[in-house]
Amino acid sequence: MTSLLKDKNIVVMGVANNRSIAWGITKSLYNAGANLIFTYRQERSKQKLEKLLEKNEIKPKFIVSCDVEDDESIEQAFQEIGENAGTIHGLVHSVAFANTDELKGDYADTSRDGYLTAQNISAYSLAAVTREARKFMTEGGGIVTQTYLGAERVVPNYNVMGVAKAALEASVRYLAEDVGKDGIRVNAVSAGPIRTLSAKGVSGFNDKMSVVEEKAPLRRQVDQDQVGDATLFLLSDLARGVTGEVLHVDSGFHIVA
Numbered sequence: 168m169t170s171l172l173k174d175k176n177i178v179v180m181g182v183a184n185n186r187s188i189a190w191g192i193t194k195s196l197y198n199a200g201a202n203l204i205f206t207y208r209q210e211r212s213k214q215k216l217e218k219l220l221e222k223n224e225i226k227p228k229f230i231v232s233c234d235v236e237d238d239e240s241i242e243q244a245f246q247e248i249g250e251n252a253g254t255i256h257g258l259v260h261s262v263a264f265a266n267t268d269e270l271k272g273d274y275a276d277t278s279r280d281g282y283l284t285a286q287n288i289s290a291y292s293l294a295a296v297t298r299e300a301r302k303f304m305t306e307g308g309g310i311v312t313q314t315y316l317g318a319e320r321v322v323p324n325y326n327v328m329g330v331a332k333a334a335l336e337a338s339v340r341y342l343a344e345d346v347g348k349d350g351i352r353v354n355a356v357s358a359g360p361i362r363t364l365s366a367k368g369v370s371g372f373n374d375k376m377s378v379v380e381e382k383a384p385l386r387r388q389v390d391q392d393q394v395g396d397a398t399l400f401l402l403s404d405l406a407r408g409v410t411g412e413v414l415h416v417d418s419g420f421h422i423v424a
């Protein structure tokens with residue numbers, strides 16, 4: 168237990184189940200004293216989240232629906248959050264989506280629709296939620312998103328999602344400039360491969376995990392709790408001088424040739 172986020176209202180987007188990266192983040196933030204507000208897309212995710220919270224004796228401030236493909240849904244969600252919580256001190260963006268058909272084979276075969284969907288949900292959404300959250304981040308704070316090495320390098324089969332993550336990382340920098348004057352920092356965590364519902368959609372995912380264990384300096388897998396603690400750091404005052412940054416939490420895999 169720490170008190171790094173004591174009395175801070177933090178919005179967490181993207182818990183689908185106990186394997187979600189956002190669930191690892193939830194535990195870290197809760198243990199640091201944060202008041203947590205959750206958003207979900209599918210009703211099924213909401214039910215899973217409620218069960219998890221109950222089982223772990225975590226009392227959320229509240230839970231609200233938000234589909235990041237829909238501007239109205241985003242506006243409504245943040246309006247409700249703002250009205251109920253008053254001030255927002257932090258936001259965790261842990262959402263992404265691409266059709267599984269696009270996560271195998273050649274990137275050149277990506278359909279226009281598949282490309283736009285991946286960009287829309289996985290990259291544009293960060294700008295959209297930053298715009299709405301900013302209205303209530305009147306005391307400054309932090310925004311943290313989740314990215315992956317496929318943004319920087321060609322990772323087989325990651326394809327359209329790698330291109331969306333590249334846009335996401337560039338968005339982190341542009342948004343950091345926009346909201347920096349309001350004392351808001353925007354950063355990303357680039358996690359190594361972690362077995363989650365979304366990861367299952369990427370062809371050959373198991374190989375990506377085993378290569379980390381084999382080649383990364385730390386010779387071990389990354390888990391949701393490690394990403395949770397790094398996200399906590401970026402949201403907390405300890406990272407008050409850090410913005411527009413991509414922090415790798417990947418056992419050091421990205422430095423190895």
Ligand code: NDP
Pocket residue numbers: 180181182183184186187188189207208209210212213233234235236260261262263264288313314315357358359360361362363364365366
């Ligand atoms: P999960 O499947 O657990 O989480 C993905 C989340 O995205 C779900 O909660 C899902 O909500 C949400 N989502 C998808 N579409 C929308 C939408 N239109 N509106 C709102 N929410 C939406 O997978 P992860 O935890 O792995 O993914 C979280 C983030 O971490 C993603 O950005 C992913 O790219 C990133 N990441 C993952 C890595 C990994 O190896 N797993 C590595 C590096 C980064 P719902 O289920 O309700 O539809």
